[in-house]
Amino acid sequence: MSRKVIKSVTNLYDKKIERLAEVPDEKLPPLKNNKELKYIGRGISRIDGYDKVSGTAVFTFDKILKNMAHARILRCPHPHAKIRKIDITKAMNIKGVIDIITKDNTEKIDWYDGDTFIFDEHLRYQGDEIACVAAENEVIASMALKKIEVEYEILSHVTDKMTAVKEDAPKLYDWGNISPDANPAKYNRGDYEQGLKNADQIIEEEYNTQFVIHNPTEVHCSTVDWNGDHLTIWDSTQGIFAVRNSVAAALKIPQNKITVIKKYMGGGFGAKLEAGKYTVMAALLAKRIGRPVRITIDRKEMNLAVGNRPDSYQRLTVGVKNDGTLTALGMTMYGAMGAHRDGAGCQWPLRSLYKCPNVKVEEYHVAINTGRSRPFRAPGHVQGTFAFESIIDMAAEKIGMDPIEFRLKNYAEVEANWEIPWTTKLLKECYKQGAEAINWKSKRNKKAGEGKGPVKRGVGMASQIWWGTGGPPAYATVKLNRDGSVHVLSGTQDIGCGTYTILAQVAAEVLEIPVERITVSLGNTDEHPYGPSSGGSMTASSVTPAVYDGALQIKAKLMSGASALLGVREDNLVYSQGVIYSKDDKNKKKSIQEVVRETHEQILVATGARNARPQGVMLNSFGAQFAEVEVNLETGKVKVLKIVAAHDIGRTINRKLLENQFHGGIIQGIGYALLEERVIDHYTGKVLTTNLHNYKMPTIKDAPEIEVIIVSEGDDQISAIGAKGIGEPAIIPTAGAIANAVYNATGVRIRTLPITPDKILNQVYNIG
Amino acid sequence: MKEEKEKKEISRREFLGKAGTGVAGSYFILSSLKQAEAVAKENPLQPPETYFGNIQVQLTVNGVKHKVRVHTNTTLVELLRDRLSLTGTKVVCNHGECGGCTVVIDKKAVYSCQMLALDADGKDVTTIEGLLKGEELHKVQQAFIDKDGLQCGFCTPGQIMSAYALLLNNPDPSEEEIKTAMAGNICRCSAYPKIKESVAEAARLLKA
Numbered sequence: 001m002s003r004k005v006i007k008s009v010t011n012l013y014d015k016k017i018e019r020l021a022e023v024p025d026e027k028l029p030p031l032k033n034n035k036e037l038k039y040i041g042r043g044i045s046r047i048d049g050y051d052k053v054s055g056t057a058v059f060t061f062d063k064i065l066k067n068m069a070h071a072r073i074l075r076c077p078h079p080h081a082k083i084r085k086i087d088i089t090k091a092m093n094i095k096g097v098i099d100i101i102t103k104d105n106t107e108k109i110d111w112y113d114g115d116t117f118i119f120d121e122h123l124r125y126q127g128d129e130i131a132c133v134a135a136e137n138e139v140i141a142s143m144a145l146k147k148i149e150v151e152y153e154i155l156s157h158v159t160d161k162m163t164a165v166k167e168d169a170p171k172l173y174d175w176g177n178i179s180p181d182a183n184p185a186k187y188n189r190g191d192y193e194q195g196l197k198n199a200d201q202i203i204e205e206e207y208n209t210q211f212v213i214h215n216p217t218e219v220h221c222s223t224v225d226w227n228g229d230h231l232t233i234w235d236s237t238q239g240i241f242a243v244r245n246s247v248a249a250a251l252k253i254p255q256n257k258i259t260v261i262k263k264y265m266g267g268g269f270g271a272k273l274e275a276g277k278y279t280v281m282a283a284l285l286a287k288r289i290g291r292p293v294r295i296t297i298d299r300k301e302m303n304l305a306v307g308n309r310p311d312s313y314q315r316l317t318v319g320v321k322n323d324g325t326l327t328a329l330g331m332t333m334y335g336a337m338g339a340h341r342d343g344a345g346c347q348w349p350l351r352s353l354y355k356c357p358n359v360k361v362e363e364y365h366v367a368i369n370t371g372r373s374r375p376f377r378a379p380g381h382v383q384g385t386f387a388f389e390s391i392i393d394m395a396a397e398k399i400g401m402d403p404i405e406f407r408l409k410n411y412a413e414v415e416a417n418w419e420i421p422w423t424t425k426l427l428k429e430c431y432k433q434g435a436e437a438i439n440w441k442s443k444r445n446k447k448a449g450e451g452k453g454p455v456k457r458g459v460g461m462a463s464q465i466w467w468g469t470g471g472p473p474a475y476a477t478v479k480l481n482r483d484g485s486v487h488v489l490s491g492t493q494d495i496g497c498g499t500y501t502i503l504a505q506v507a508a509e510v511l512e513i514p515v516e517r518i519t520v521s522l523g524n525t526d527e528h529p530y531g532p533s534s535g536g537s538m539t540a541s542s543v544t545p546a547v548y549d550g551a552l553q554i555k556a557k558l559m560s561g562a563s564a565l566l567g568v569r570e571d572n573l574v575y576s577q578g579v580i581y582s583k584d585d586k587n588k589k590k591s592i593q594e595v596v597r598e599t600h601e602q603i604l605v606a607t608g609a610r611n612a613r614p615q616g617v618m619l620n621s622f623g624a625q626f627a628e629v630e631v632n633l634e635t636g637k638v639k640v641l642k643i644v645a646a647h648d649i650g651r652t653i654n655r656k657l658l659e660n661q662f663h664g665g666i667i668q669g670i671g672y673a674l675l676e677e678r679v680i681d682h683y684t685g686k687v688l689t690t691n692l693h694n695y696k697m698p699t700i701k702d703a704p705e706i707e708v709i710i711v712s713e714g715d716d717q718i719s720a721i722g723a724k725g726i727g728e729p730a731i732i733p734t735a736g737a738i739a740n741a742v743y744n745a746t747g748v749r750i751r752t753l754p755i756t757p758d759k760i761l762n763q764v765y766n767i768g
Numbered sequence: 769m770k771e772e773k774e775k776k777e778i779s780r781r782e783f784l785g786k787a788g789t790g791v792a793g794s795y796f797i798l799s800s801l802k803q804a805e806a807v808a809k810e811n812p813l814q815p816p817e818t819y820f821g822n823i824q825v826q827l828t829v830n831g832v833k834h835k836v837r838v839h840t841n842t843t844l845v846e847l848l849r850d851r852l853s854l855t856g857t858k859v860v861c862n863h864g865e866c867g868g869c870t871v872v873i874d875k876k877a878v879y880s881c882q883m884l885a886l887d888a889d890g891k892d893v894t895t896i897e898g899l900l901k902g903e904e905l906h907k908v909q910q911a912f913i914d915k916d917g918l919q920c921g922f923c924t925p926g927q928i929m930s931a932y933a934l935l936l937n938n939p940d941p942s943e944e945e946i947k948t949a950m951a952g953n954i955c956r957c958s959a960y961p962k963i964k965e966s967v968a969e970a971a972r973l974l975k976a
Contacts, residue, residue, distance in 0.1 A: 022918050045913050045914060046913065046916060046918075048921070049912070049913035049918070050913065051921075052899055052918055052924050053905065053909040053910075053912045053913055053918070053921075053924055053925075053928060054856070054896070054897075054899075054905060054909060055854075055855075055856020055857070055895065055896030055897045055900075055925045056856065056897075057921055059855075059856070059858075059921075059922060061855075061858070061859075061922075062849075062855035063853070064853065080967060096819050136819045137819055137820065137850065138837070138850075139841075139846075140819065141844075145974060154868045203857075214956075215956055216920070216922075217858070217860045217866070217868055217920070217922040217954070217955070217956050218860075218920070218922045219860075237849055264920075264921060264922075265920065266860075266920045266921070266922025267919075267920040267922060267956050267957055269956070280880070298862060299860070299861045299862060299863065376947075409871065415817065470918075495920060495921030496918075496919035496921065497919065497921075538890075559855030600915045656916050657916065660916050660959050660962050660963075661919070661959065662956060663920060663959060663961045663962065664958040664959060665958075666958075667958035668956075668958055669962060671958075691861060691863050691865060692860075692861045692863065692865040692866050693863070693865045694955060697954055697956065698958060698960070699951050699952075699953075699954060699960075700947050700951055700953070700955075700960040700964060701883075701947050701951050702949045702960075703958070703960035703961055703964070706961060
């Protein structure tokens with residue numbers, strides 16, 4: 001099967017990303033519907049399950065090398081400072097300390113797109129890096145950190161975005177505090193002012209969302225080892241190639257001199273999509289001391305320095321006619337990106353979820369003296385959907401329409417930003433099936449808060465749109481051994497979503513052999529063909545079609561080999577369950593093992609490629625979630641009783657793993673709605689929630705009943721597999737659905753997340 | 769029980785003797801490391817034993833007896849991971865807030881980051897590796913595969929040890945009892961519904 005290089009276009013946020021990629025030059029035959037398939041769609045157990053339950057899985061955190069040194073980082077205790085002087089003498093005198101690097105004894109290495117250096121004398125947040133110690137063990141390294149003497153020039157700080165945009169606020173950069181990339185980011189569609197004039201009702205509301213921290217269970221960590229000029233890095237990362245390329249650029253060494261390996265990692269959720277400074281520091285130390293170095297950060301550093309979901313202030317305006325037609329949508333938002341440049345916006349749900357001809361958006365991304373924000377499971381969409389779906393609910397109420405009916409009235413048939421149709425959009429079906437499952441009609445209070453107290457129940461819902469859907473470049477190599485066993489290799493990562501398992505299912509489906517005969521190997525930049533970073537809900541949708549292509553090529557080789565061996569024309573052969581038969585004479589047959597052996601091959605090898613994205617159409621996933629909650633008006637506590645998640649996510653590849661992913665997204669969404677918040681004391685500029693006691697994450701007791709409904713089959717315009725991706729869709733509408741359910745239960749509208757008991761009680765009793 | 773107590777006291781006395789005063793751990797480490805310097809220079813490839821401490825504890829881990837030298841402030845999880853290379857037990861918060869490091873001692877689920885190695889002297893500790901019989905999985909482990917009670921897998925050893933401890937004491941737990949027993953184990957991937965199913969399945973498998 002031949003290949004061609006094409007320009008593949010992805011519409012992502014406001015960008016039209018054009019990538020050249022090698023793809024199959026013919027459209028591959030799409031898979032049948034799941035009920036006709038043997039392996040795909042089934043709830044097959046995780047093939048990496050044994051390693052994970054037995055304790056034998058070696059995570060990056062567990063990587064031990066002989067003679068390894070241990071590194072820890074000294075971080076700035078102040079929100080804003082300059083280093084006057086660093087004295088490492090006392091720390092170096094501690095027995096067991098091997099080396100210490102700082103800005104004084106290393107070269108300047110650009111970091112964060114040149115806004116700073118690996119070691120910068122300008123420290124912009126509590127947690128900014130000052131020095132890195134290598135010692136015989138972690139305890140000694142940690143002791144040494146306390147003996148490094150740093151003289152600071154304390155600078156005035158700002159840790160609140162609305163203060164940071166004021167003229168007299170302390171400035172983090174020469175360009176001020178508002179990112180040059182979004183000062184503001186503007187979007188206009190139609191005539192917003194005219195749209196407001198045409199409205200019968202105008203609703204204006206302010207919403208605030210909090211900072212939340214990824215807090216994956218495995219801390220960010222690397223183990224690095226030089227062998228002459230070759231550097232091997234074991235990293236807890238969502239993107240091995242991203243790490244390789246960044247570290248190569250930082251150390252100014254060729255990419256082929258770095259191997260990045262990630263077999264198992266303890267979660268990322270977006271925080272581990274790029275190389276960390278810590279990896280570069282470990283590499284610098286390892287080179288200087290001639291020993292492997294393991295670097296880890298601790299839970300406090302996790303909560304200070306390696307990423308967060310940006311907060312938001314959103315002022316939304318909705319213009320609506322009395323018949324329910326949306327005439328105008330307006331948004332002014334501020335989001336804090338932390339001490340270094342990153343996106344902090346959340347305008348896309350408002351721009352793309354419903355039909356509205358007149359839209360106006362202004363976004364400001366603001367630098368403040370806290371850790372830098374990073375993409376966190378559906379960046380922007382989670383905070384945006386909470387606010388937008390809240391105000392949509394209010395608009396529906398204002399004109400006396402059922403929230404679902406209102407959403408159907410403004411159902412978008414065409415993607416308005418690009419003015420192109422979707423490949424598939426089954427959101428109507430999500431509304432229908434989800435509403436039935438939650439018992440919308442009987443459980444919804446006609447008038448919000450009408451139930452008898454003090455414990456009130458209500459239901460609410462919210463919709464979701466996300467990008468996902470994948471694309472090239474993504475490759476997978478399929479190898480068939482003489483005994484009929486198979487290897488699938490790809491340079492992508494399984495970050496807990498089940499990539500190992502679903503890739504095996506695809507190969508099993510094509511080659512019609514049991515999953516047990518397939519081994520999947522991921523996460524090695526030297527041994528595997530390129531696979532994408534695990535982000536954007538793009539792994540399954542990008543890599544499964546590449547495996548499909550690779551397995552089809554192996555099948556074609558087998559057919560060709562069998563044809564030669566049997567003396568039967570290929571079109572007169574049939575492939576079934578790993579055996580190739582002559583159509584005319586069933587006794588004329590060769591098993592796949594026989595074909596490999598008798599053609600004197602040891603291993604058949606083929607590398608499959610992901611197909612191009614279809615042009616002139618928009619690709620999105622959709623869904624609607626329905627929440628039933630109970631609110632105690634005496635304690636203010638919200639309890640989520642049930643979530644129904646009805647989604648259009650293309651093909652389901654593994655029902656069991658898919659449910660698990662949905663549970664995870666929804667429960668993280670419950671954490672976002674009700675529990676989690678990084679709290680900063682603005683006076684001292686310090687983070688108060690730096691451990692898992694103060695930073696509240698959901699436990700098993702916070703998990704409600706969850707029903708997952710998938711309304712879609714494979715979308716074969718996307719790929720022959722037709723998966724859209726599910727990691728992010730699962731979390732997007734949860735907070736909005738809960739907020740709307742809380743309103744339906746109590747008549748109290750909470751506009752600031754998280755919905756904690758104090759906020760409920762303050763509103764119920766009109767305090768504050 | 770009495771014997772264990774005596775052993776512990778001896779260990780503590782040994783420590784006090786060597787430290788001279790009763791000053792906090794880190795200063796003690798500093799002073800004790802001086803004598804290790806010579807060793808370090810002789811063989812820079814091997815970190816000297818004294819970097820890991822001077823006080824001997826004796827404990828049984830997964831049925832195997834170990835004598836290990838530790839510092840006063842060495843925790844059980846550090847002993848397990850750094851000295852015995854049993855990396856199945858994870859460190860997640862290191863503050864007794866998440867259950868990632870759960871092991872089982874005396875039929876109880878214990879946060880091994882919150883127990884000093886000295887306090888584990890004389891104890892019989894079971895870690896995730898100890899549930900295996902050769903390469904064969906324990907039924908609790910099998911249940912977590914069958915019901916997919918995990919995603920990334922990093923909190924999984926702690927989850928399984930908590931479930932194991934629960935089922936040692938209560939072979940037939942109710943849903944509420946499962947939730948209570950597992951509430952001290954955070955799973956950030958939030959595989960909780962399937963963790964709950966896994967524990968119920970483990971109870972079924974163990975009874976069968």
